[in-house]
Amino acid sequence: MDDIILEVKHISKYFGTFAANKNIDLKVKKGTVHSIIGENGAGKSTLMNMISGIYQPSQGEIYVKGEKVVFRNPNDATKRGIGMVHQEFMLFPELTILENLMMGFETTKSGRFLDKKKAAADIEEITKKYNFSIPLNQKAEELPVSLLQQVEIVKVLYKGAELIILDEPTAVLTPQGIEGLFAAIRNLTKLGKTIIMITHKLKEVMEISDYITVLKDGEVTGNLLPQETNEEEMASLMVGRKVLFNTTKQEKQIGGPILEVKKLTVADSDGVDRVKNVSLTVKKGEIVGIAGVAGSGQSELVEAIFGLRRPKSGDIYYKNELITNKTPREKRQVKIGYVPQDRLATGCCVNGSLMENCIMGYHVAHKFSNPRLINKKEARDFTEDVEKQFQVKIQDISDAMGTMSGGNIQKAIVGREFMQDNNLLIIEDPTRGIDVGAIEFIWQKIIDISEQGCSILLVSHELGEIMELSDRILIMYNGEITGNLLNTADLDEKTVGLYMLGGKKDEA
């Protein structure tokens, strides 16, 4: 059929003896949105990396518009009209958007000088046609992620992409950002472009897809139409069982204050105050969620609490001791754990092995007996525990972290922090990029360790996650705490949402 823009036939991909993709067949129709779903480690990114020329298949063939192709590198795929937007953006912060867009695709005058005018005109034609609005002369570092993502899409369009692959594009976006992205996607497909999208958010799959393919353990286990399926069915096809999102909570004793933040003010690198005079308390065994629209200061707040940013003023007490200016290492030593938002930049070292990453930060802290000498057996046992309990998929714990799938890296980082007997855990977006089955498991873990007496400060972009887990919810708006709400049965998302937009203030 001539409206099939991409066909993958019998593709397999081996890493050593491990088959990440097995005999995959996939047909993608021109002008549609085709979603790929599946558990962490199912092989989604691997498959997309072959379609976009990053990896070569071990077996099988790829056809573009009916013609067999062999991609030796991403440039070969670009020439055939295939572009991929990766989850970690690849823009240069110091360069303007225009310079970023021209990078690797330089328009020149008489073959020697950069022709920015011509490039700008070409790009504006594209942005107008597909209804993107991005400021070409601003530096990338000045733009929010939702716009940077549009820049990435415009970049592949500028290189002539007909088929655009988006790997978990909504993981970093707010609800408004997601709406914007979906509007852009609809425009693109209306004008004949084709989208392949990987996502773990099944509600979005239902909303935007024309076709859905399910992968499990490297194989295609289902081809679905949104009008003939639902979230429950997709979830159970992905993980092989029913996913209920039911967490169980025991009666628990909430004790005295563990963490007390008093009048904390934190500035960003440009000297602008991002956290303004914030006070908060987390008690023993309590889960305190911080809700707020992106950029309200939540990240700066927790970074200051963990010691990654020095506050301008204010005090932080942990178990009645002043810890304001202690380093992250010193904080780990007194059993404060941290799951950062950015798993690759702050959370781990991709070239290090899983074992090295599991003991990282702890080899000098607690648990491992001799602080000077790493006890290999202890480290191995601990890593195997993390691997087993958190279902981290890796072939060997001495393999590099970077060989794992995105969600498995996340599970390893969360597992490492949770398996230590920490007294306080600061966790940011703990389930980012994690499949529905594993989310259920991690949610239960968070509840369980709080019941064992660990205090938890949770920051999440997912309001549903905050509502499900927190005993108390703090609302952050424009750098201030504007609400402090007990998470009782009658509190609903709508009320919290109002606070998040600055619409309501807590009298108390």
Ligand SMILES: Nc1ncnc2c1ncn2[C@@H]1O[C@H](COP(=O)(O)OP(=O)(O)OP(=O)(O)O)[C@@H](O)[C@H]1O
């Ligand atoms: N370069 C590599 N070397 C060894 N193994 C790899 C490599 N890349 C991927 N794998 C393995 O292949 C499997 C599939 O990985 P892939 O990244 O495709 O998963 P995914 O479906 O994208 O998962 P996620 O939802 O977590 O992103 C994983 O178990 C991973 O460990």
Ligand SMILES: [Mg+2]
């Ligand atoms: Mg992936």
